[in-house]
Amino acid sequence: MTSQGEVPPKESAASSPRPQGRFIRFAVYFAILVVVGVVGFAAFAWRPSIAEGPTPTAASFSPVLIEQGARLAASGFCASCHSVAGGKPFAGGYAMKSGFGTIYSTNISPDRETGIGAWTEEAFRRAMHEGVARDGSHLFPAFPYDHFTKLSDSDIHALYAYMMTRTPVSQRDHPNEMIFPFGIRSLQAGWKLLFFRAGRFVPDTQESPLWNRGAYVAEGLSHCSACHTPRGPLGEELKNRLYQGAVVDGWFAPALTAANPSPMPWTTDELQRYLTTGISKYHGTAAGPMATVSRELADVPPEDQRALVAYIESLSSGDSRTAEVNPVVATALKSDAQDHTRIREAGGRLFVSACASCHYNRAPDVNPERPDLGLNTAIFLDDPRNLIHVILDGISAKDGAPGIVMPGFARGMTNEDVALVASYLRATRTDKAPWPDLAKQVAQIRAEEQGAKP
Numbered sequence: 001m002t003s004q005g006e007v008p009p010k011e012s013a014a015s016s017p018r019p020q021g022r023f024i025r026f027a028v029y030f031a032i033l034v035v036v037g038v039v040g041f042a043a044f045a046w047r048p049s050i051a052e053g054p055t056p057t058a059a060s061f062s063p064v065l066i067e068q069g070a071r072l073a074a075s076g077f078c079a080s081c082h083s084v085a086g087g088k089p090f091a092g093g094y095a096m097k098s099g100f101g102t103i104y105s106t107n108i109s110p111d112r113e114t115g116i117g118a119w120t121e122e123a124f125r126r127a128m129h130e131g132v133a134r135d136g137s138h139l140f141p142a143f144p145y146d147h148f149t150k151l152s153d154s155d156i157h158a159l160y161a162y163m164m165t166r167t168p169v170s171q172r173d174h175p176n177e178m179i180f181p182f183g184i185r186s187l188q189a190g191w192k193l194l195f196f197r198a199g200r201f202v203p204d205t206q207e208s209p210l211w212n213r214g215a216y217v218a219e220g221l222s223h224c225s226a227c228h229t230p231r232g233p234l235g236e237e238l239k240n241r242l243y244q245g246a247v248v249d250g251w252f253a254p255a256l257t258a259a260n261p262s263p264m265p266w267t268t269d270e271l272q273r274y275l276t277t278g279i280s281k282y283h284g285t286a287a288g289p290m291a292t293v294s295r296e297l298a299d300v301p302p303e304d305q306r307a308l309v310a311y312i313e314s315l316s317s318g319d320s321r322t323a324e325v326n327p328v329v330a331t332a333l334k335s336d337a338q339d340h341t342r343i344r345e346a347g348g349r350l351f352v353s354a355c356a357s358c359h360y361n362r363a364p365d366v367n368p369e370r371p372d373l374g375l376n377t378a379i380f381l382d383d384p385r386n387l388i389h390v391i392l393d394g395i396s397a398k399d400g401a402p403g404i405v406m407p408g409f410a411r412g413m414t415n416e417d418v419a420l421v422a423s424y425l426r427a428t429r430t431d432k433a434p435w436p437d438l439a440k441q442v443a444q445i446r447a448e449e450q451g452a453k454p
């Protein structure tokens with residue numbers, strides 16, 4: 001035979017291929033896998049667009065239905081998120097910052113070109129229940145559809161009637177400023193796969209109808225846990241730490257469970273006043289992002305307010321601790337009663353000169369218009385930021401009790417001064433560990449606030 005006979009037979013070539021051949025084959029398999037993966041994910045992520053429809057006329061809805069929608073919109077804070085200060089209602093443009101970039105709320109007024117005027121009720125319902133826009137694109141969970149998915153079809157119907165009868169505003173949506181790749185809408189399908197379960201509210205048959213109504217309002221409509229529950233690395237609410245407190249918009253939304261650090265229990269009475277008027281006798285004022293919430297809750301029908309209060313009370317069983325109220329008040333009043341002329345430390349002297357003229361209370365009880373700092377959650381939280389915000393900015397006339405203000409000390413106090421007063425209150429009003437690095441945190445919050453101002 002010729003030298004060809006020395007060429008290894010084909011079979012053995014297959015059993016010990018050249019490394020290059022093996023690589024090509026691997027590359028081909030890998031490419032097929034990627035294509036199948038991408039096509040599969042695209043098919044999974046794809047949602048059809050829903051055709052435009054005529055904008056319904058006001059006459060097509062009963063006034064009662066529109067009024068019901070208005071109350072639901074108040075409980076769902078639609079206006080707070082979909083309007084900006086000085087802007088037209090529901091025209092969007094409200095900026096929501098996160099670690100993934102800035103998302104701007106959209107125009108949900110019934111303008112056909114720039115708002116949702118061309119959305120049918122089916123498209124609106126799908127957005128609320130599944131977080132999908134009319135054109136089939138996935139919405140970001142900055143829009144709390146993970147809560148609105150719990151809403152009944154009849155409530156969605158009322159909300160649709162309300163939204164479609166607002167004044168149309170022509171205003172283009174502000175483009176989002178997201179960090180790559182978080183701005184890719186189809187990737188939201190992956191987020192949904194991991195963290196989102198669509199489905200209506202399921203009542204707990206062990207609980208009363210009042211409690212269940214409150215759970216529906218809190219979980220479905222008012223999405224209290226969106227601020228009060230810590231979030232994981234992808235922005236998902238950690239369901240095993242529901243209502244255990246979280247940072248939101250530079251503030252700390254305290255735990256609403258038994259882990260709430262105020263010595264004063266959150267009883268039905270306290271919650272009722274705090275949530276619906278923004279000021280409670282013992283816990284003080286709803287400030288920061290919570291001020292907006294309590295202003296909106298003031299417009300919620302009384303029966304829904306009561307239900308919400310009953311549900312929130314159950315998170316910490318505040319009513320079972322009413323026996324603690326008087327002793328806790330007595331302890332707080334003792335701090336207020338001390339002789340100011342004997343206070344020597346720098347923080348204490350600052351407190352006497354800057355704060356004590358307003359923040360004093362006398363036995364037998366506290367004055368609701370002068371929050372007792374020995375009861376206020378801000379002094380007891382592990383995170384000092386709420387107290388720092390209040391000292392720097394005060395409480396404006398539109399928050400808390402009508403007509404009552406607390407001046408801000410941003411101009412009058414240095415970072416060290418603010419840190420001294422905060423440390424003094426922490427040391428004299430609580431048994432908690434001192435806050436570390438306070439002056440640095442004050443400087444940081446000051447810088448953030450200045451950056452936030454236009």
Ligand code: HEC
Pocket residue numbers: 072073076077078079081082096103104105106107108115116124127128133134138139140141142143144159163
């Ligand atoms: C916490 C803030 C927040 C609240 C509260 C909120 N929204 Fe939104 N909403 C958003 C953001 C942000 C978007 C845009 C999401 C995106 O671009 O993916 C949005 C989008 C929408 C969309 C889709 C519109 C579009 O142009 O694609 C609808 C519809 C909507 N919201 C209705 C409502 C209604 C009704 C309520 C009250 C029941 C409400 N929203 C409450 C933040 C909010």
Ligand code: HEC
Pocket residue numbers: 218222223224225226227228248251252253254256260262266271274275283285286287288289290293308312377378386
């Ligand atoms: C936009 C974010 C946000 C939403 C939504 C929100 N909260 Fe809050 N909440 C806060 C912040 C921030 C504070 C701290 C305010 C302060 O220090 O004055 C707070 C404070 C509170 C407090 C007082 C806690 C304490 O110990 O001082 C209660 C009670 C409360 N919220 C209940 C609710 C309920 C009930 C809902 C739903 C109806 C709700 N919150 C929705 C952000 C929010």
Ligand code: HEC
Pocket residue numbers: 279283284285286287351354355356357358359369370371373376378387390391395396399400401402404405406407409421
């Ligand atoms: C001119 C009177 C006045 C002075 C001075 C003053 N406060 Fe206040 N403070 C108030 C009032 C009034 C409220 C309640 C506001 C409301 O409910 O509208 C308040 C509320 C507070 C709260 C409660 C906020 C909440 O979320 O519940 C804290 C904390 C506080 N003040 C700390 C201080 C400290 C610290 C100082 C000194 C650096 C100080 N205040 C100086 C009047 C004052």
